[in-house]
Amino acid sequence: SQQGEEDPQALSIQEGENATMNCSYKTSINNLQWYRQNSGRGLVHLILIRSNEREKHSGRLRVTLDTSKKSSSLLITASRAADTASYFCASSGNTGKLIFGQGTTLQVKP
Amino acid sequence: DSGVTQTPKHLITATGQRVTLRCSPRSGDLSVYWYQQSLDQGLQFLIQYYNGEERAKGNILERFSAQQFPDLHSELNLSSLELGDSALYFCASSKRAENQPQHFGDGTRLSIL
Numbered sequence: 001s002q003q004g005e006e007d008p009q010a011l012s013i014q015e016g017e018n019a020t021m022n023c024s025y026k027t028s029i030n031n032l033q034w035y036r037q038n039s040g041r042g043l044v045h046l047i048l049i050r051s052n053e054r055e056k057h058s059g060r061l062r063v064t065l066d067t068s069k070k071s072s073s074l075l076i077t078a079s080r081a082a083d084t085a086s087y088f089c090a091s092s093g094n095t096g097k098l099i100f101g102q103g104t105t106l107q108v109k110p
Numbered sequence: 111d112s113g114v115t116q117t118p119k120h121l122i123t124a125t126g127q128r129v130t131l132r133c134s135p136r137s138g139d140l141s142v143y144w145y146q147q148s149l150d151q152g153l154q155f156l157i158q159y160y161n162g163e164e165r166a167k168g169n170i171l172e173r174f175s176a177q178q179f180p181d182l183h184s185e186l187n188l189s190s191l192e193l194g195d196s197a198l199y200f201c202a203s204s205k206r207a208e209n210q211p212q213h214f215g216d217g218t219r220l221s222i223l
């Protein structure tokens with residue numbers, strides 16, 4: 001399978017704590033993207049990092065990319081109950097096709 | 111609201127039948143993507159169209175076909191349905207063909223009885 005892997009599969013933290021999710025992918029990429037999915041809903045784009053970038057920030061989100069290790073991480077700082085969702089990384093090569101990881105389910109307890 | 115509209119939201123049908131899923135992309139987006147999400151396979155890319163032309167193909171079965179029309183809406187046709195086709199089918203759109211964030215609809219939940 002081309003699918004990437006995410007780690008951990010599930011994460012439970014208290015409100016205010018930071019959450020870190022890791023992602024590995026298999027093929028060379030043009031960019032790597034992170035998406036959030038609330039239960040049974042459509043995916044919401046969070047952040048896109050290009051293959052020549054190493055780190056990117058957006059609000060409480062910080063994404064890193066290590067192309068030599070084919071890995072990325074997503075850090076959510078000062079988490080809130082509303083951050084409870086599944087988070088997916090998706091790698092993209094020469095076409096727009098996204099290859100998704102298996103996702104991390106994050107639960108933030110109030 | 112992503113601006114991507116998918117209809118219907120739910121579809122219940124029987125094995126052997128044929129269904130059509132419809133997607134209207136965000137205004138101004140030329141590229142449309144179809145994905146399938148199931149518990150055992152996760153999120154799988156099916157097919158991409160850009161401005162009416164097929165751009166990339168993924169794990170799409172021969173029983174499935176898609177097209178993008180001149181007004182840029184897209185349809186995914188699923189035929190000879192099997193129990194294993196039960197899944198959430200998502201449409202996404204983006205302005206250009208690559209290196210773009212994708213905007214997802216809320217999906218069509220297909221249940222095969």
